[in-house]
Amino acid sequence: MKLRFTKMQGAGNDFVVIDATRERFAPTPALLQRLTDRRFGVGCDQVLVIEAASTPDVDFDYRIFNADGSEVGQCGNGSRAFALYVAENGLSDKPRLRVRTSTSVIELQRIGDNRVRVDMGAPRWVPEQIPLKLAQAERYRIDIPAFGSVEFGAVSMGNPHAVIVVDDVDGAPVEVLGRALQASPEFPQSVNVGFLQVLGRDAGRLRVYERGAGETLACGTGACAAAVVGRLWGLFDGAVTLKARGGDLRLEWAGGADDSVFMTGPAETVFTGEIEWQK
Numbered sequence: 119m120k121l122r123f124t125k126m127q128g129a130g131n132d133f134v135v136i137d138a139t140r141e142r143f144a145p146t147p148a149l150l151q152r153l154t155d156r157r158f159g160v161g162c163d164q165v166l167v168i169e170a171a172s173t174p175d176v177d178f179d180y181r182i183f184n185a186d187g188s189e190v191g192q193c194g195n196g197s198r199a200f201a202l203y204v205a206e207n208g209l210s211d212k213p214r215l216r217v218r219t220s221t222s223v224i225e226l227q228r229i230g231d232n233r234v235r236v237d238m239g240a241p242r243w244v245p246e247q248i249p250l251k252l253a254q255a256e257r258y259r260i261d262i263p264a265f266g267s268v269e270f271g272a273v274s275m276g277n278p279h280a281v282i283v284v285d286d287v288d289g290a291p292v293e294v295l296g297r298a299l300q301a302s303p304e305f306p307q308s309v310n311v312g313f314l315q316v317l318g319r320d321a322g323r324l325r326v327y328e329r330g331a332g333e334t335l336a337c338g339t340g341a342c343a344a345a346v347v348g349r350l351w352g353l354f355d356g357a358v359t360l361k362a363r364g365g366d367l368r369l370e371w372a373g374g375a376d377d378s379v380f381m382t383g384p385a386e387t388v389f390t391g392e393i394e395w396q397k
């Protein structure tokens with residue numbers, strides 16, 4: 119049977135997007151592998167699945183699968199692609215969309231041909247909500263062989279993030295230290311590891327070694343987490359532009375525990391295609 123998909127990207131974080139209702143899509147491990155593998159399949163960091171709303175308070179449900187097939191609770195760059203897909207395919211003409219993932223409800227608003235502003239909800243830093251098996255702190259430390267005591271901030275945006283402040287992201291040991299933190303027992307569901315270089319009170323550079331995908335060219339929830347940790351550590355003011363390798367993201371957070379983080383950035387459709395698939 120044929121499976122139609124749309125290849126999209128947001129700041130270089132790339133996606134295969136599927137309208138589950140139209141395609142009667144059921145995510146099996148083998149099919150996810152076919153969609154994510156960059157050699158033997160289509161290739162992407164995440165597969166985004168658009169489903170009919172499961173409750174009347176939202177417009178759609180939103181499922182996210184990493185390149186390794188793991189299903190997760192949030193994808194910030196993906197949410198912008200989601201909004202563009204819905205508009206381009208006539209799934210809704212509402213200017214604002216409420217969308218539910220397995221861990222969050224977010225609100226998407228297109229603000230230009232290929233720019234979307236997302237209410238990503240409030241950050242969660244209670245360790246049990248991240249999850250992180252350490253006593254709650256503003257600054258955490260874990261001893262990592264070959265790196266010694268590693269200091270980081272930790273927050274959930276519906277998925278777990280650790281943020282390490284570095285002097286130079288280009289020289290940061292992104293993969294080795296990212297993998298080591300992901301393997302730490304303190305992160306029982308692994309973690310997305312951000313490396314943040316502060317450029318000023320309203321600017322920084324960010325690289326993220328993502329759970330289930332490795333280093334991506336940008337990570338939307340990682341940018342939200344870095345903006346929150348940067349503000350909690352007194353490094354940033356209310357709004358910050360974070361430069362990822364694939365593009366820039368704009369983050370705004372008023373700083374209150376219940377205040378949403380707003381993320382604004384690009385989204386683009388790259389191509390549409392279909393694969394032949396045996397159920």
Ligand SMILES: N[C@H](CCC[C@H](N)C(=O)O)C(=O)O
Pocket residue numbers: 131163164182184190191192193194195196277278310328329330331334336337338339340
């Ligand atoms: N790797 C993440 C999911 C994708 C997040 C990222 N692509 C974004 O834009 O937020 C996780 O396992 O929680």
